[in-house]
Amino acid sequence: MNESKRNSTETDDWEPLKAFTNARIALGKTGVSIPLNESLQFRLAHAHAKDAVYSQLNVPELQAILEKTGLPVYCLKSAAENRDIYLQRPDFGRLLNPSSAETLQKLNSPPADVCLIIADGLSATAIMKNAGPVVQLLVDKVKQAGFSLAPLLIIEQGRVAITDAVGEWLRPRLAIIFIGERPGLSSFDSMGAYITYAPQPGLTDERRNCMSNIREQGLPPELAVDKLMYLIQTAFRMQLTGVALKDNNELGASTVYPQLPT
Template identity: 90%
Template sequence: MDETKKTGTEADDWEPLKAYTNARIALGKTGISIPLKESLQFRLAHAHAKDAVYSQLNVPELQATLSKTGLPVYCLKSKAENRDMYLQRPDFGRLLSTDSVQRLQQLNTPPADVCLIIADGLSATAIMKNAGSVVQLLVKKVHQAGFSLAPLLVIEQGRVAITDAVGEWLRPRLAIVFIGERPGLSSFDSMGAYITYAPQPGLTDERRNCISNIREQGLPPELAVDKLMYLIQAAFRMQLTGVALKDNNALDTSVVYPQLPG
């Protein structure tokens, strides 16, 4: 007796495509419903996503990992005092707390070419899993390219535009914020990187470039860093980021995509 008859689940013609994606496809069906196993997996994925939104940075662990770059690491906070405030007041997540502004003022460092910021965003889980390896590799390549680096900044309860608040005080030529992305049902640990040339208050999102889904099951750290280096060098050459800066890196033509059924 085959598996279909034993479980009462009808096979799906798209089943072979599951080898190429974590998307929720080819779930099968039992009568007019999806199988119990798939229903339970959906609930588990939803729970992972909710947990990621309320996850917290392990700041000492993250600071220890980032210190391996040889750069000083400073821990700051946004104006959002807690997670509920962060979710209810997005504007607070874009601004630095008063204490954090004072700390930046006290650094008194000359403007650097590149400033790297690590913020929890909507998934601190994503930052804890991915930021260390990506930042360590990126710092090495930025140094090799001859660019100067500002101290690393870890910002709790931060959003993408916290970059501009940092830019007001440190004045880097370019800033990159690594941030936990909004969790999906198959990607609760996805990290994004937003690149801004000449960050300053008042910028809007069309002035930034984004690299999304940085994680082992998505865009691996090595490829993410290669893309970041391409955009950094292009940004300095063109003196801008955003919609006018395109990622013209050649696509990997070695990937063979399966034919759709039917």
């Protein structure tokens, strides 16, 4: 085989589909290997994913963004003291540290309809990029629907189930936690939203609804908020979330938000 042919890149039949996805498809090949450029892109994506796991919330910046909603914002921490403990002990990320639990206890506010929580999860990068516009838009929609809102909570080193620890003290009818998802090789900045009706300690994940891949290249803020409002109102009507609550709202359909009887 001559040198020029051995170093040439053979294209893949799936090449046209690359226009519709960021997934690593149709990489082509050079000889028996993938092309050098694709190999380097893979290493770069892997580095971005690792960086996202160890990224940190810029709490003052995030707090300033969320305060634009007009709601009070409280900054809390889980029982995981640092990132290494957070990764090694998932159970610590599901609990509030004593100081944060005391902060919520002292609020002594009446139970609200909806409580919104923002946690770093496995990608603080995702939260810094996506949480602000989604939360601001959702707060406006929730208010328009006539529901009351608890103070906004930022939780460092938090896992999804820390929602239940918050529920023990604030007793909201429904809680939504926005959290950085486990980074993928094409989506290190993806945010998830988990919805829990009547959050309280002892619940399991089958009692929650999950919305994934909230970001501009996935589910953009406007569509995410439309789907969240549908789930919020359906959850109040059915008085539950989880496997029994199905998302039957057509993606992208226009939605009106009258307050439903509960």
